[in-house]
Amino acid sequence: xxxxxxxxxxxxxxxxxxxxxxxxxxxxxxxxxxxxxxxxxxxxxxxxxxxxxxxxxxxxxxxxxxxxxxxxxxxxxxxxxxxxxxxxxxxxxxx
Amino acid sequence: xxxxxxxxxxxxxxxxxxxxxxxxxxxxxxxxxxxxxxxxxxxxxxxxxxxxxxxxxxxxxxxxxxxxxxxxxxxxxxxxxxxxxxxxxxxxxxxxxxxxxxxxxxxxxxxxxxxxxxxxxxxxxxxxxxxxxxxxxxxxxxxxxxxxxxxxxxxxxxxxxxxxxxxxxxxxxxxxxxxxxxxxxxxxxxxxxxxxxxxxxxxxxxxxxxxxxxxxxxxxxxxxxxxxxxxxxxxxxxxxxxxxxxxxxxxxxxxxxxxxxxxxxxxxxxxxxxxxxxxxxxxxxxxxxxxxxxxxxxxxxxxxxxxxxxxxxxxxxxxxxxxxxxxxxxxxxxxxxxxxxxxxxxxxxxxxxxxxxxxxxxxxxxxxxxxxxxxxxxxxxxxxxxxxxxxxxxxxxxxxxxxxxxxxxxxxxxxxxxxxxxxxxxxxxxxxxxxxxxxxxxxxxxxxxxxxxxxxxxxxxxxxxxxxxxxxxxxxxxxxxxxxxxx
Numbered sequence: 001x002x003x004x005x006x007x008x009x010x011x012x013x014x015x016x017x018x019x020x021x022x023x024x025x026x027x028x029x030x031x032x033x034x035x036x037x038x039x040x041x042x043x044x045x046x047x048x049x050x051x052x053x054x055x056x057x058x059x060x061x062x063x064x065x066x067x068x069x070x071x072x073x074x075x076x077x078x079x080x081x082x083x084x085x086x087x088x089x090x091x092x093x094x095x
Numbered sequence: 096x097x098x099x100x101x102x103x104x105x106x107x108x109x110x111x112x113x114x115x116x117x118x119x120x121x122x123x124x125x126x127x128x129x130x131x132x133x134x135x136x137x138x139x140x141x142x143x144x145x146x147x148x149x150x151x152x153x154x155x156x157x158x159x160x161x162x163x164x165x166x167x168x169x170x171x172x173x174x175x176x177x178x179x180x181x182x183x184x185x186x187x188x189x190x191x192x193x194x195x196x197x198x199x200x201x202x203x204x205x206x207x208x209x210x211x212x213x214x215x216x217x218x219x220x221x222x223x224x225x226x227x228x229x230x231x232x233x234x235x236x237x238x239x240x241x242x243x244x245x246x247x248x249x250x251x252x253x254x255x256x257x258x259x260x261x262x263x264x265x266x267x268x269x270x271x272x273x274x275x276x277x278x279x280x281x282x283x284x285x286x287x288x289x290x291x292x293x294x295x296x297x298x299x300x301x302x303x304x305x306x307x308x309x310x311x312x313x314x315x316x317x318x319x320x321x322x323x324x325x326x327x328x329x330x331x332x333x334x335x336x337x338x339x340x341x342x343x344x345x346x347x348x349x350x351x352x353x354x355x356x357x358x359x360x361x362x363x364x365x366x367x368x369x370x371x372x373x374x375x376x377x378x379x380x381x382x383x384x385x386x387x388x389x390x391x392x393x394x395x396x397x398x399x400x401x402x403x404x405x406x407x408x409x410x411x412x413x414x415x416x417x418x419x420x421x422x423x424x425x426x427x428x429x430x431x432x433x434x435x436x437x438x439x440x441x442x443x444x445x446x447x448x449x450x451x452x453x454x455x456x457x458x459x460x461x462x463x464x465x466x467x468x469x470x471x472x473x474x475x476x477x478x479x480x481x482x483x484x485x486x487x488x489x490x491x492x493x494x495x496x497x498x499x500x501x502x503x504x505x506x507x508x509x510x511x512x513x514x515x516x517x518x519x520x521x522x523x524x525x526x527x528x529x530x531x532x533x534x535x536x537x538x539x540x541x542x543x544x545x546x547x548x549x550x551x552x553x554x555x556x557x558x559x560x561x562x563x564x565x566x567x568x569x570x571x572x573x574x575x576x577x578x579x580x581x582x
Contacts, residue, residue: 015457018438038401051473055289055529061332075196079423
């Protein structure tokens with residue numbers, strides 16, 4: 001599988017990762033090699049095979065709709081890199 | 096034998112009889128850590144004061160005849176499990192200062208028994224790796240030869256158990272991350288059935304593959320530790336409502352009449368001759384112990400790596416989206432806009448292997464590629480699971496090597512990610528099928544590096560795997576061996 005540095009740049013944006021030009025170059029080479037290896041999956045005919053997303057046949061996990069205590073606000077905010085008294089603070093979104 | 100070299104079940108008896116106090120035991124382990132840690136570097140965070148406090152509490156419980164079976168036992172915990180009030184990094188700079196406000200379910204269950212936590216041990220960043228060389232806080236070394244890798248991603252767990260820096264450890268296994276380091280460090284590694292143990296509070300890598308596992312000095316300890324953490328948890332909707340047997344009581348030490356499958360694909364050309372010999376000799380022992388062996392085939396094994404390295408990164412790319420610099424973890428405070436803040440925080444917080452897998456996973460899930468990669472890999476996952484079903488129709492468990500080679504020198508494969516991925520060939524299929532598996536020491540290379548034997552079984556067959564491993568362990572008599580760390 002040939003993958004271009006433009007592909008990596010596009011995917012890095014989707015993944016919200018700022019990559020340096022040298023990282024994009026290395027990544028293009030390495031990811032290309034890995035995807036070429038992954039292309040060996042195409043040796044298999046999988047027509048009509050149902051995909052597996054979960055190894056066990058658990059379908060629904062129901063529980064009582066009971067109210068239980070949740071994390072207190074102060075606890076939830078404790079690890080925030082930037083916060084005020086009651087909320088997480090992020091850079092301005094609307095100008 | 097020194098206290099720190101003993102097993103849970105040996106120490107249980109000493110503690111219950113009050114011949115040793117939890118405090119004496121904990122101090123012995125802490126002193127051992129002080130002595131060997133400069134050479135082994137297994138820990139990311141040591142919790143000396145916490146451990147001493149827990150030991151004191153355990154002694155009070157033991158004096159009253161209270162506490163669970165693991166009361167007073169010093170454990171080391173892989174830094175992938177949330178521990179309330181104790182930093183949990185997942186081996187990553189992005190979580191360098193993260194202090195969880197809650198315990199993982201497995202941790203609260205252990206605390207309920209009165210265990211002692213001596214620290215959080217090293218791992219590949221976000222459990223992505225096979226050598227623990229991607230850990231952002233230093234690389235644990237193999238206690239049998241500190242110039243060699245300890246394996247990964249639960250490398251700190253395996254190294255700390257082998258070096259006597261704890262009595263046992265919890266790790267996690269997404270594609271072999273408990274079994275492979277256990278094999279390289281000569282300890283017992285158990286990866287339970289998917290759903291057997293709660294994943295609540297286990298930092299997510301690939302949610303359909305991740306499972307908490309145990310690293311112990313012998314099989315009886317694996318049975319004890321698994322019994323202490325297993326069972327349904329309402330806070331993990333994928334945990335199974337399967338009853339938890341008394342694993343320890345089911346170690347019959349008798350495997351007469353069991354049928355063991357030998358999968359030919361696990362003994363291919365890439366297998367190191369010393370590993371082949373050690374595993375084949377162990378299989379001979381299993382026959383002498385009364386098991387019958389049958390040749391079986393798992394024809395899709397060779398596609399396991401390709402399927403795994405789509406599915407695991409795809410799930411990881413989604414799971415790791417939560418590290419956005421908002422609620423916890425590293426943030427680049429200089430970034431002007433929200434998107435720049437995300438991008439720069441993640442770029443600085445994640446290491447190269449994590450970035451690589453996020454890129455592969457995002458690519459595989461991106462518009463136009465989903466069918467070619469993610470769907471295809473998920474279909475191959477079905478074929479791999481079917482291989483196992485057919486094999487288990489004619490045998491009780493599968494016997495194979497854990498890894499194609501013994502441990503290799505530090506740095507030897509760190510520049511070649513694909514070569515490193517390929518070394519997981521014998522362990523990833525287990526996770527794709529959600530099966531339980533166990534790694535048991537079965538010999539040594541000529542240079543003195545441990546070699547492991549792998550047992551894989553049908554869903555929820557841990558008791559049977561543990562019994563097979565226990566029977567072989569008694570016969571091989573290797574579980575008393577400890578690395579001769581020259582100090």
